[in-house]
Amino acid sequence: MKNAVIENLAERLYQALCQSKPIEPLTDSEAGLSVEDAYAIQRALIHRRVSAGEKIIGKKIGVTSDPVMEMLKVNQPDFGMLTDHMVINQGSAVDIAKLIQPKAEGELAFVLKRDLQGPGVTTADVLRATDGVMACFEIVDSRICDWRIKIQDTVADNASCGLFVLGDQMVRPNELDLRLLGMVMEKNGRVVGTGAGAATMGSPVTAVAWLANTLGRLGISLQAGEVILSGALSAMVPVARGDQLRMAIQGVGDCSVRFE
Numbered sequence: 001m002k003n004a005v006i007e008n009l010a011e012r013l014y015q016a017l018c019q020s021k022p023i024e025p026l027t028d029s030e031a032g033l034s035v036e037d038a039y040a041i042q043r044a045l046i047h048r049r050v051s052a053g054e055k056i057i058g059k060k061i062g063v064t065s066d067p068v069m070e071m072l073k074v075n076q077p078d079f080g081m082l083t084d085h086m087v088i089n090q091g092s093a094v095d096i097a098k099l100i101q102p103k104a105e106g107e108l109a110f111v112l113k114r115d116l117q118g119p120g121v122t123t124a125d126v127l128r129a130t131d132g133v134m135a136c137f138e139i140v141d142s143r144i145c146d147w148r149i150k151i152q153d154t155v156a157d158n159a160s161c162g163l164f165v166l167g168d169q170m171v172r173p174n175e176l177d178l179r180l181l182g183m184v185m186e187k188n189g190r191v192v193g194t195g196a197g198a199a200t201m202g203s204p205v206t207a208v209a210w211l212a213n214t215l216g217r218l219g220i221s222l223q224a225g226e227v228i229l230s231g232a233l234s235a236m237v238p239v240a241r242g243d244q245l246r247m248a249i250q251g252v253g254d255c256s257v258r259f260e
Contacts, residue, residue, distance in 0.1 A: 001037040005030070010044035013157055016143035017049075022100050023143060027150045038155035045158060046081050057227060058082035059215070060138065061207050062159040063151070064200040064231030072151040077201070079211055080159030082227060088165045093260040094139065096241045102141045102162055104239050104257075105232035106185045106193060106247040108178065108204045109136035109166055112226050116208075118216025123205045126212070129222075132170035133178070133204075135247060135255040138229050139163040140236060164229060169253030176251050179203045183233045185247040193247075195234035204230035 009026055016023045026041070027033050050056065063069055063077045088094055096102065113131035141162030144153045154160045178197040185193035201207040207230045212222050222228060239245065239259050248254040 001030075001033070001040070006037065006040050006044055009156065010041045010048065013041070013045050013143050014048045016100075020098055020100055022145040025144050025148050025150065025153050026156055027152050033152045035152055035155060038152040041156035042080065042158055045156070049083060049085070054083040054085045056081050057084050057087070058229070059211060059222065059226065060159055060161050060164075060229040061200075061211050061231045062154065062161075064207055072149070072154070074151045077207065077210065077231065078151065078155050078159050079214065080161045082161065082164065082229065086161065086163045088139075088163050088257060090165060090168045091256050091258075092165075093258050094163060096239070096259045099139070099141045099162055100143060101147060102139050102239050102259075103236035104185075104245055105138045105140060105236050106183050106195065106234060106249070107136045107138050107232055108181070108197065108230050108249060108252065109134045109164075110173075110204070110208055110228040110230060111170060112222055112224050112228065114224050116212040116222040118213035121209050121212040121216065123203070123209050126205050126208045127173050130173050133173050133176075133252060134170050135167035135249045135253045136229060137165040137245065137247060137255050137257050138232070139165070139239070139257070164227075165255055165257045166227070167253045167255035171252055173205070178205055181252060182250040183247060185234060185237065185245065187237060187239070187243055187245050192237050193234035195232075197233065199233045200231035207231050
């Protein structure tokens with residue numbers, strides 16, 4: 001795909017983000033759009049955000065469950081970048097007017113104390129490099145109208161990342177079997193989702209190793225101090241103004257957020 005087309009599509013996504021107005025799927029106008037093209041668009045989108053003053057502070061993994069892979073007709077996850085403008089403090093309110101069509105996912109976040117440079121990163125390497133894990137909400141938000149996404153659309157749109165909220169506790173991962181950790185999510189006091197660590201690629205540690213190795217082949221490392229969102233532990237939950245969400249992960253802690 002020509003660079004001018006990549007830049008044009010990135011600008012469309014950036015304006016959709018800035019104006020909180022969705023656009024039609026990129027794959028509607030660009031039938032030949034490949035996943036590789038989509039990552040090039042994502043890089044151009046992130047470049048715009050960084051040039052406007054944002055700072056990359058981590059990465060996220062998406063499409064980690066079999067049902068979502070089947071829906072998007074892919075056999076591996078995708079990834080996006082996290083910036084400091086995406087962080088919401090635990091218990092704080094999200095201004096829903098700045099989002100388009102948000103949904104919440106309960107996840108396990110990894111905070112790194114050492115760099116991870118793939119390829120060749122193992123799950124043992126991930127555990128050694130991790131300072132701690134935390135309960136986390138990812139507020140996903142597609143800039144594509146009505147969530148009519150193919151894998152190329154969501155990859156280009158920074159893996160549909162919106163905001164994220166970290167809990168206020170961090171625990172060492174080697175004290176837990178992350179595959180077996182149970183999660184419960186509540187919306188307005190009612191349980192709306194349950195899951196376990198094994199829901200994301202069999203283990204959140206496996207997901208982070210996949211990310212380190214995938215990025216490593218592109219010459220990108222996971223860096224000490226970064227936050228890595230390892231993937232949803234249950235289905236996405238739509239949210240609206242007035243909703244209050246809380247999630248708890250066994251042995252790790254809880255996380256809460258409200259929407260105004």
